[in-house]
Amino acid sequence: xxxxxxxxxxxxxxxxxxxxxxxxxxxxxxxxxxxxxxxxxxxxxxxxxxxxxxxxxxxxxxxxxxxxxxxxxxxxxxxxxxxxxxxxxxxxxxxxxxxxxxxxxxxxxxxxxxxxxxxxxxxxxxxxxxxxxxxxxxxxxxxxxxxxxxxxxxxxxxxxxxxxxxxxxxxxxxxxxxxxxxxxxxxxxxxxxxxxxxxxxxxxxxxxxxxxxxxxxxxxxxxxxxxxxxxxxxxxxxxxxxxxxxxxxxxxxxxxxxxxxxxxxxxxxxxxxxxxxxxxxxxxxxxxxxxxxxxxxxxxxxxxxxxxxxxxxxxxxxxxxxxxxxxxxxxxxxxxxxxxxxxxxxxxxxxxxxxxxxxxxxxxxxxxxxxxxxxxxxxxxxxxxxxxxxxxxxxxxxxxxxxxxxxxxxxxxxxxxxxxxxxxxxxxxxxxxxxxxxxxxxxxxxxxxxxxxxxxxxxxxxxxxxxxxxxxxxxxxxxxxxxxxxxxxxxxxxxxxxxxxxxxxxxxxxxxxxxxxxxxxxxxxxxxxxxxxxxxxxxxxxxxxxxxxxxxxxxxxxxxxxxxxxxxxxxxxxxxxxxxxxxxxxxxxxxxxxxxxxxxxxxxxxxxxxxxxxxxxxxxxxxxxxxxxxxxxxxxxxxxxxxxxxxxxxxxxxxxxxxxxxxxxxxxxxxxxxxxxxxxxxxxxxxxxxxxxxxxxxxxxxxxxxxxxxxxxxxxxxxxxxxxxxxxxxxxxxxxxxxxxxxxxxxxxxxxxxxxxxxxxxxxxxxxxxxxxxxxxxxxxxxxxxxxxxxxxxxxxxxxxxxxxxxxxxxxxxxxxxxxxxxxxxxxxxxxxxxxxxxxxxxxxxxxxx
Numbered sequence: 001x002x003x004x005x006x007x008x009x010x011x012x013x014x015x016x017x018x019x020x021x022x023x024x025x026x027x028x029x030x031x032x033x034x035x036x037x038x039x040x041x042x043x044x045x046x047x048x049x050x051x052x053x054x055x056x057x058x059x060x061x062x063x064x065x066x067x068x069x070x071x072x073x074x075x076x077x078x079x080x081x082x083x084x085x086x087x088x089x090x091x092x093x094x095x096x097x098x099x100x101x102x103x104x105x106x107x108x109x110x111x112x113x114x115x116x117x118x119x120x121x122x123x124x125x126x127x128x129x130x131x132x133x134x135x136x137x138x139x140x141x142x143x144x145x146x147x148x149x150x151x152x153x154x155x156x157x158x159x160x161x162x163x164x165x166x167x168x169x170x171x172x173x174x175x176x177x178x179x180x181x182x183x184x185x186x187x188x189x190x191x192x193x194x195x196x197x198x199x200x201x202x203x204x205x206x207x208x209x210x211x212x213x214x215x216x217x218x219x220x221x222x223x224x225x226x227x228x229x230x231x232x233x234x235x236x237x238x239x240x241x242x243x244x245x246x247x248x249x250x251x252x253x254x255x256x257x258x259x260x261x262x263x264x265x266x267x268x269x270x271x272x273x274x275x276x277x278x279x280x281x282x283x284x285x286x287x288x289x290x291x292x293x294x295x296x297x298x299x300x301x302x303x304x305x306x307x308x309x310x311x312x313x314x315x316x317x318x319x320x321x322x323x324x325x326x327x328x329x330x331x332x333x334x335x336x337x338x339x340x341x342x343x344x345x346x347x348x349x350x351x352x353x354x355x356x357x358x359x360x361x362x363x364x365x366x367x368x369x370x371x372x373x374x375x376x377x378x379x380x381x382x383x384x385x386x387x388x389x390x391x392x393x394x395x396x397x398x399x400x401x402x403x404x405x406x407x408x409x410x411x412x413x414x415x416x417x418x419x420x421x422x423x424x425x426x427x428x429x430x431x432x433x434x435x436x437x438x439x440x441x442x443x444x445x446x447x448x449x450x451x452x453x454x455x456x457x458x459x460x461x462x463x464x465x466x467x468x469x470x471x472x473x474x475x476x477x478x479x480x481x482x483x484x485x486x487x488x489x490x491x492x493x494x495x496x497x498x499x500x501x502x503x504x505x506x507x508x509x510x511x512x513x514x515x516x517x518x519x520x521x522x523x524x525x526x527x528x529x530x531x532x533x534x535x536x537x538x539x540x541x542x543x544x545x546x547x548x549x550x551x552x553x554x555x556x557x558x559x560x561x562x563x564x565x566x567x568x569x570x571x572x573x574x575x576x577x578x579x580x581x582x583x584x585x586x587x588x589x590x591x592x593x594x595x596x597x598x599x600x601x602x603x604x605x606x607x608x609x610x611x612x613x614x615x616x617x618x619x620x621x622x623x624x625x626x627x628x629x630x631x632x633x634x635x636x637x638x639x640x641x642x643x644x645x646x647x648x649x650x651x652x653x654x655x656x657x658x659x660x661x662x663x664x665x666x667x668x669x670x671x672x673x674x675x676x677x678x679x680x681x682x683x684x685x686x687x688x689x690x691x692x693x694x695x696x697x698x699x700x701x702x703x704x705x706x707x708x709x710x711x712x713x714x715x716x717x718x719x720x721x722x723x724x725x726x727x728x729x730x731x732x733x734x735x736x737x738x739x740x741x742x743x744x745x746x747x748x749x750x751x752x753x754x755x756x757x758x759x760x761x762x763x764x765x766x767x768x769x770x771x772x773x774x775x776x777x778x779x780x781x782x783x784x785x786x787x788x789x790x791x792x793x794x795x796x797x798x799x800x801x802x803x804x805x806x807x808x809x810x811x812x813x814x815x816x817x818x819x820x821x822x823x824x825x826x827x828x829x830x831x832x833x834x835x836x837x838x839x840x841x842x843x844x845x846x847x848x849x850x
Contacts, residue, residue, distance in 0.1 A: 007345040009055045013062015014356050020067050022822035022838045024830070027063070034059060066356050089115040089147045090127065093197065094140050097204055097313035100211065101235035101582070104132040108173070109144060125174040128153070135182035139204040141197030145186040148177035154770045156555040156589050157799030157817040160497050160596045170357050203310050207231055210311065210454045217468040222475030228254045229442070230450040232312035235582070241479055244486035246424065249413070249431020250438045252366075260312075261305050261321045262371070263443025264451070265329070268304045273297035298329045308447075311454055316355075317363035323347045324371060341375050344368065362423055366416055373415040376514070377408050409435050414510060414529075418503040421536055425494050425595040434485050438478065446474060492624075494595045496539035498532075500846040506532055539598040547808075549671065549709040551739075553793075553801040554593060555817065556585040558745070558769030558776070559613035562716060563593065564707060567807050568668045570603040574705065574716055576617035579641065586617025591624060593800075601626040604665060604673075607645070608718035609702040610637045619648035627652055631665060633678055633703050634658035659703045670710045670807050676733060677704035677724055699744060700724040706733040710807035715761070717743035717750075725752040735760055738812075739803060742766040742785060742792075746777020756784050763791050763803075763814065770796040820845060 020027045038056050041047040047055070092111035099106040109127040113120050129146065131138075138144065153176050155164025168176070179185065190197035211231050218226055224237035234255055245251040253260075276284070276293040284293075291299070309322045327343040348368055351358050358364045413431050421427055453465045465471060485491065498506075509525035509532075516522050550565040556577030564572040571594075577585025594602075602625050607615045610632070622630070622645075630649055634656070636642065649656060659665060659675040666673040678701040702718030715737035720728075721744060728734050729752075740761040744750035745768040764785045768776040777794065785792055793801045799817025806812070822838040 004341050004345040005051070006054055006058045007349045009058035010062040010065075010349065011352065011359060013059040013064075014066050014352060014359055015062075016059070017063040017066025017070075017356075018360075019822075019842075020063065021070065021824040023835060023842075024825060024827075025832070025835055026839065031060070031063070065353075069356050086116070087147050087149050089120075089145065090150075091115075091143065091145045092127065094138060094142045094144060095126070097140050097207060097232070097315070098138055099235070100208075100233055104130055105134050105138060106130050107138060107144070111175075126172050128168065128173045128176045130176075130178045131185060132178065132180040133182070134185075136185075136187065137208065138185065138187055139201045139208070141190045141194070141199075141201035141204070143188045143190065145188075146177075146179060146184065148179050150175045150177050151771050152176075156557055156585075158555050158589055158593055159552075159800060159802065159817060159820065161589060161592055161800075161817075170360065203314075206458055207311055207313060210457055213457045213463055213465050216463060217465040218472055218475070221479050222472045225254055225475045225479060226450060226471060229260065229446060230312065230454060232315060232318070241483075243492075244479070244483045246426065247428070247430070247486040247492040248434040248438075248482050249420075249428025250434050250482060253438055253442050260442075260447055261308060261318065261325055263439065264308055264447055265301050265305050265325050267444055267448055268301040269297045269329075272300045295333055298332045301329060302326065304451075307455075308451060311451070316358075317361075317367065320347070320351050320358075320364065321367055323350055324367075341372070344371055344375055362419070365419055369415050369419065370412045373411040374408050377404075377411050405440075406432075406436065409439075415507075417533070418498055418506045421495050422497045422503060425497060425592050427493050427495050427533070427536055429493060430485060430488065430491050434482065438482065441474075441478060446478065449474070493537065494591075494600070495536045496596045496598050498536055502532060539595070547806075549712060549805040549807045551707070551714055551803040551805075552593070553741070553765050553767055553795060553803075554589060555795040555800045556589050556617070556767070558772040558774070559585060559616070560608070560718070560745075560767050561585065561590050561617065562741075563590075563597075564673075564714075565597070565599075566666070566668050566671045566709065568671070570666060570668055571599050571601070572604040572606065572666065572673065573602050573621065574606045575608055575614040575718075576605075576621050578613045579616035579620070579644075584617055584620050586620035590617055590621055594625065599625075601628070603628040605630050606659065606665070606703060606705070607632040608704075608716075609633050609698055610635060610639070610642045610645070611698065611719065612639070612641045614718070615645055616641045619644045622648040622652050622654070627654060629657055630654040631657045631659045631703070633701050634660075635698065635701060659705075665705075672708045674706050674708075674733065675703055676706055676728060676731060677702060677718075677720065679727075696721050696723075696749065699749075704728070706737070708733075709805065711738075711810045712805045712807065712812060713737045713739070714803075715740040717741050719744040719750070721747075721749050722752050725750065725755040729755045729758055734758070737761045739763045739765065740790075742777065742781065744776075745772075745774070746781045747774065748778045748781060751778070751781050751784060753784060756788055759788060759790075761790060763793065765793045765801050766795070768794065768796045772796070 016027050016030060035056060038047065038052045042049050042052045090109070090111050091113045092109040094107050095110040096108040107129045109129055111123055111125050111127050114123050115121075127150070129148070153165045153168035153173055155162070155166065155168075157163055190201060192198075211227060211233060214223055214226050214231070220236075221238050221241045224241065227233040228237050232255075237254055242251065242254065245254050273293050273296075276287070276296055279287070287293075287296070305322060305325055309318050312318055324344060324347040327347050331343045351364065409432055413428075413435075417427060449467075449471065453467060453471065456462065456466050457464075506529065509528045512525040513522050513529065516525070547567050548565075549567055550563075552563040552565075554561040554563065554577070559577040560575040561577040562574040564574065566572070573590070573594075576590050579585060579587075594600075602621070605618065605621065605627055607618055607630075609615075630652075636646070660680040661675060661677055663675045664672060665675060699719035699721045700723050702720055702724070704718055704720055704724070705714075705716040707714040707716065713733070713736050715734060717725075717740065725743065734755075735758055737759065738761055740759055740763070742750075742764050746766040766777045766782075777796075782792055793814060793816065795801060797818070801817075802815040804813050804815065820841055822841050823834070825834055825838070
């Protein structure tokens with residue numbers, strides 16, 4: 001166990017090193033305290049002197065390796081988007097498998113040179129390039145030249161939310177760009193001497209051949225599931241199918257992961273070994289002079305898992321799993337198969353050695369935690385004593401393996417439940433039942449059959465999948481079963497993300513239950529585990545803030561979404577952001593934020609006006625939350641996004657209430673919400689028109705809201721433009737507002753100086769997307785509000801804006817999402833105060849999850 005302990009110590013060092021830039025003094029103090037703790041353990045004989053020294057050195061190596069790697073990347077001449085919106089010409093090599101989606105491809109390019117103003121310069125850095133409406137195939141290893149506008153990787157920043165921009169940066173992507181239409185990219189295949197690039201190009205061509213055969217043969221949803229499981233293409237899986245797999249805790253099945261390689265390895269190993277052991281005795285005697293049945297089974301399994309890894313795209317997470325499996329097969333080869341923990345530790349070491357930031361990657365965490373749980377189950381199962389019993393196809397053998405499988409499933413579920421709750425806001429309690437059926441079906445039937453068909457396609461040069469009707473029926477049966485299980489009441493049980501401290505406590509209690517010899521301590525730990533699980537299932541966080549008036553202006557990119565939480569417990573959602581082809585703000589931002597707040601019911605949903613950037617995300621919200629009342633401006637539109645919203649309203653059985661001027665929407669204690677726009681006469685005229693309203697006319701008919709709660713007054717102006725603002729000038733509820741939302745994302749068309757001059761608000765909030773096409777918010781608009789002595793907060797630069805107010809007093813405070821992130825500290829400008837601010841930020845994230 002010396003080697004695994006050293007690797008764990010190295011990983012702890014990496015963890016500490018990751019905070020050295022923001023907490024340098026704290027990390028040094030912790031290292032000194034650790035040295036003291038190790039010395040104390042040596043004096044009390046808990047650790048030998050040699051092992052204690054080894055542990056401490058490994059921790060120091062981890063810290064040093066992270067700091068070295070971080071500074072090495074910071075000093076490199078990396079690709080950085082130029083200031084402004086001008087285009088540049090780039091050349092580089094496609095360094096990863098090409099990702100295909102309907103109507104587009106996505107390339108990861110290692111940029112080698114950038115040309116601006118006729119001058120070319122060499123650079124290094126990675127570009128994520130999206131090519132819409134492509135007219136030719138591009139493969140890994142190709143050299144491309146493209147002219148495009150570069151942008152920094154960016155995403156939305158919300159409390160506890162997923163920051164896509166930060167995710168791309170962690171993956172080493174320095175810029176993103178999009179081009180559209182034919183002839184936008186010049187492609188040159190690798191040269192004769194570039195053997196490595198030519199090999200990767202051929203593998204990518206094989207993947208594309210299998211993908212095209214599946215597309216021409218299978219129908220949805222079987223096609224999407226096949227591509228996800230075999231080729232590693234996720235974009236073709238229907239959303240409702242993915243949601244069903246997520247609800248049942250089997251979502252890992254529809255994307256290539258360690259479980260797929262592991263299942264294939266188990267299938268290949270045991271089938272080959274079983275066949276060999278049933279050979280004639282004379283054959284076995286001759287074979288045993290060279291190889292044992294176990295060694296030969298391991299030898300045959302290796303090319304199978306390597307082929308699967310390559311045909312699925314050899315993504316980083318899959319390669320990690322391949323390393324784990326190959327190391328374990330090597331251990332089997334040399335007769336150390338019960339040393340799976342050592343093989344797992346070595347795989348983790350090699351993974352983090354190539355990429356230290358992998359410790360923060362979801363796939364790394366889930367893969368290693370799940371495999372560690374399985375390894376520990378096998379280690380403590382004593383299965384070697386029952387080898388003779390279970391090697392036969394007997395009732396006892398099947399019972400033994402059935403029990404082993406259920407124990408493994410339970411172990412994996414318990415070990416991953418806090419990670420799933422943290423990242424996906426879900427406790428998939430049905431996973432134990434669903435995985436017991438889905439995993440064997442996929443591992444023993446779907447994956448081997450799919451790989452077999454892929455091999456036939458490649459060897460025969462076919463443009464169709466052989467035995468496609470079997471693939472179609474099996475995939476259809478699989479998705480139907482998962483869909484039925486997902487309809488069980490309570491299957492989609494969403495929870496608030498647990499704090500880092502609670503997650504650490506969960507794993508500590510789990511270790512005590514599994515390995516402690518103290519019976520009382522084990523029972524106490526088991527009780528704490530049950531308590532944690534009940535707490536997550538309840539997620540009562542908002543119950544403790546009933547006396548607070550809270551307004552959250554969510555960062556939904558170029559769009560609008562505002563959450564109002566009243567002191568009495570009512571929750572109101574105003575707009576839901578946009579729904580792009582692959583990124584639904586209702587699903588990806590609004591929903592997770594509400595779950596994190598412990599909110600499963602929305603008392604009111606208000607759609608200010610039917611434009612995609614305001615209501616595109618509302619259909620998903622209506623379909624997945626309990627809704628009290630639905631409000632709008634009553635104007636229909638002949639647009640697909642509006643049809644989706646209308647369908648969701650009808651499916652939910654909601655009545656569409658119209659929020660015309662003067663109508664009171666909420667009256668709760670000292671809080672009232674009243675509509676100030678649109679005027680009833682103008683709304684009726686627009687609603688009865690046979691033409692599809694849009695542009696300025698529709699913006700001026702947006703629902704404008706006055707939210708009053710004690711001495712606090714919030715004015716939400718949606719997309720009002722000059723005419724509507726002129727009409728509202730002088731309105732008492734406008735003039736008394738303490739916080740105003742700048743209309744129409746800060747567009748010039750909503751600049752009305754007379755309206756601004758009459759405002760008495762001290763805070764102005766503008767919702768806009770970073771680097772948006774429209775140039776919102778306009779600088780002339782921001783200056784107009786600043787001249788009126790307002791503090792301006794922007795979602796494009798500040799992330800989500802949260803207003804906390806006491807309804808019994810005039811006290812309030814603003815919290816920005818960007819303030820949650822610790823700030824790197826340089827030695828030149830270091831101070832204890834700044835480090836303490838970082839400590840406070842991390843405390844709020846780790847403990848309060850705020």
